[in-house]
Amino acid sequence: MEYIDNIPIYLQIKDMLYRKIISNEYELGSQLPSVRQLAVEVSANSNTVQKALKEMTDENVVIPQRGKGNFVTEDVTIVNKLKNHIVNEMFDATYDKLHSLKMNDNEIIDSFNNYVKQREDTND
Amino acid sequence: MTKILEINNLKYKKNSKTILTDINLSLDSGKIIGLLGENGAGKTTLMRLIAGVNVQPSGVITVDSKTKITEIKSSVSFSDNLNGFSGRTKIIDIVHFYENVYPDFSAEKYNEISSYLDLKENDRLSSLSTGTLGKLVIALALSRETKLYLLDEPLSGIDSMSRKKIISSIIRWKSDDSTIIISDHYVTEIASLLDEVVIVKDKTIYEVIEVEKIQEKYHLGVEEYYEKVYEGGLTNE
Numbered sequence: 001m002e003y004i005d006n007i008p009i010y011l012q013i014k015d016m017l018y019r020k021i022i023s024n025e026y027e028l029g030s031q032l033p034s035v036r037q038l039a040v041e042v043s044a045n046s047n048t049v050q051k052a053l054k055e056m057t058d059e060n061v062v063i064p065q066r067g068k069g070n071f072v073t074e075d076v077t078i079v080n081k082l083k084n085h086i087v088n089e090m091f092d093a094t095y096d097k098l099h100s101l102k103m104n105d106n107e108i109i110d111s112f113n114n115y116v117k118q119r120e121d122t123n124d
Numbered sequence: 125m126t127k128i129l130e131i132n133n134l135k136y137k138k139n140s141k142t143i144l145t146d147i148n149l150s151l152d153s154g155k156i157i158g159l160l161g162e163n164g165a166g167k168t169t170l171m172r173l174i175a176g177v178n179v180q181p182s183g184v185i186t187v188d189s190k191t192k193i194t195e196i197k198s199s200v201s202f203s204d205n206l207n208g209f210s211g212r213t214k215i216i217d218i219v220h221f222y223e224n225v226y227p228d229f230s231a232e233k234y235n236e237i238s239s240y241l242d243l244k245e246n247d248r249l250s251s252l253s254t255g256t257l258g259k260l261v262i263a264l265a266l267s268r269e270t271k272l273y274l275l276d277e278p279l280s281g282i283d284s285m286s287r288k289k290i291i292s293s294i295i296r297w298k299s300d301d302s303t304i305i306i307s308d309h310y311v312t313e314i315a316s317l318l319d320e321v322v323i324v325k326d327k328t329i330y331e332v333i334e335v336e337k338i339q340e341k342y343h344l345g346v347e348e349y350y351e352k353v354y355e356g357g358l359t360n361e
Contacts, residue, residue, distance in 0.1 A: 003316050005345025008336045039295050043288075044316045045156050046300065 001042040009044050013052040016042070021061065021072055022083045029074040032062065127186075128153035128272055128303040129174065134183030136169060143169050146328045147183065153271065154300060156317050158335075159307040160350050161324030167307040170324065171274045174305075175202035188271045198226075201268040203261050203275045211250030215243055215260060226268050234267035237293055255286030262290050266297045273304045279313060287313060315346040323353055 003012055017038075020026045032038070035053065039046045053070055056062040060078055063071045073079065098108050127150055134147035144166045151157060161167045172178040174185060176197040187196045209218060215238075222229045238245075241259040252260065262278055275294075279287045291314065298304055305322075308314060315335065323330045330353060338349045 001316075005312065005315060005347065006339050006343050008339045009316050010336070036296070040292055042316075043291060043295065045295070045319060046298070047155065047319055048316075 001044075010048045010051040010055070013038075013042055013044060013049060014055055017052065017056065018061070018082060018086065021079060022086060026072050028072055028076060028079060030072050031068070032070040032072065034069060125152040125154070127151065128188055130184075130186040131174070132184045132186075134173065134185065136166075136173060136178070138169075142327055144173075144327055149322065149329055149332065151303065151305075151320075151322075151332075153188075153303045155319040156294070156298065156304045156306065158311065158314060158318040158321040158346070159305050159324065160311060160321050161307075161309065162354065163309055165324045166327060167309075167324055168276055171202065171276050171305070171307060174272075175200045175274055177202065198228075199270050199272065201226075201228075201265050201270050201273045203265040203273075203278060205276075206249065206257070206261060209249055211248065213249050214245065215247050215249075216245035218249075218260075218264065219245070222264055222267070228269045230267055230269050233269065233297065234263060237263040237266055237297055240293060240296070241289055253283075254281050255283045258282040258286055259290060259293075262293060266293065269299075271302050273298075273302060275304060275306045277307055277309070279308060279310075291317060311347045311350055312345070318346065321346060321350070323350060325353065 001012075001016065003009055017026070017032075026032060032053075033041065035046050035049050039049045042049065053062055053064075057064055057070075059082075060075075061073055061082060063073055065071055095108065098111075103111070129149065129151040131147050131149040134144065135142070136144040136147075147170070159167050159170070169178065174187065174196075176185075176193045179193065184191060185196065188199055190196050190199060206218065209221075219231070219234060222234075223231060238260075241263055243256065243260055243263060247256075249257070258278060258281075262275065265273060265275060278290055278294075282290070294304065294306075294317065306314060306317070311321075318335050320332060320334050321338075322332050333349075335346055338344055338346055342349060344352070
């Protein structure tokens with residue numbers, strides 16, 4: 001995993017794991033790899049991975065089971081909320097930039113629809 | 125958290141020249157710590173003092189609550205550059221030497237690490253590439269089951285594939301309660317491994333700081349921060 005060097009590693013690991021959960025690479029209710037396996041996978045210290053998992057547990061996305069390890073929540077509303085949050089974060093900057101071009105919401109929606117259409121056409 | 129290492133008022137001179145002065149350091153166990161400083165800043169000397177290879181004329185070093193040098197020596201695994209062995213020595217002979225000298229050396233652990241790192245027991249030291257030699261040094265150091273590991277520039281001069289393997293074996297085989305101190309003058313590649321860094325500058329310890337603090341408080345990467353310290357661009361609070 002490539003890291004941005006001035007952002008805490010545990011936040012970057014957390015972000016990466018959240019994306020894997022949202023994209024269903026780690027399915028609802030499934031068991032996550034062990035701390036050590038994750039640490040090797042992302043080339044980070046186990047303490048750092050532990051810290052990322054701790055925050056994910058505090059946010060109810062990860063459920064630790066004593067003696068068994070860590071599991072993804074089975075609650076789809078939590079994952080949807082998480083997805084919503086991450087998608088919003090991606091839109092934030094774009095929306096602000098479009099606004100600064102004096103575009104109103106309808107124009108922004110129209111241009112986004114157009115954009116998606118054009119992308120679909122080029123992917124055909 | 126328990127302390128793995130405490131150093132109080134350590135001074136070290138060589139041929140009446142001050143190498144290290146006013147060294148005070150206290151480290152919690154379980155972490156991976158980067159020991160950073162320019163070439164010649166005294167990183168290796170500090171490691172040799174902690175490991176009990178060099179004897180300190182003044183000051184106190186406590187490792188895992190031990191202060192006797194013989195006890196410290198046996199509880200610290202210090203990476204050895206293997207210069208003491210002749211080029212004709214086979215890897216297997218070095219492994220046997222380690223088994224004989226260090227009661228905490230685990231042949232089982234060595235077998236796991238060496239097969240992961242692709243070390244061949246019948247290869248002779250002189251035939252090893254720098255990368256393979258670096259892997260052997262790490263495999264030997266990590267195979268001792270102890271509380272404190274001192275790895276002196278384990279990545280220096282080593283090709284990038286071997287560096288990745290070395291880093292990954294450190295992550296794989298570090299037990300949760302052990303502490304690893306890694307020295308380096310080039311930081312970027314090990315930055316994701318480190319909990320804290322100890323910066324050696326002007327013959328003393330300039331600062332001990334958590335990597336997260338560098339990122340959160342100064343919005344810098346470890347390498348940038350360290351360069352700023354050396355350029356004198358940051359004032360120590």
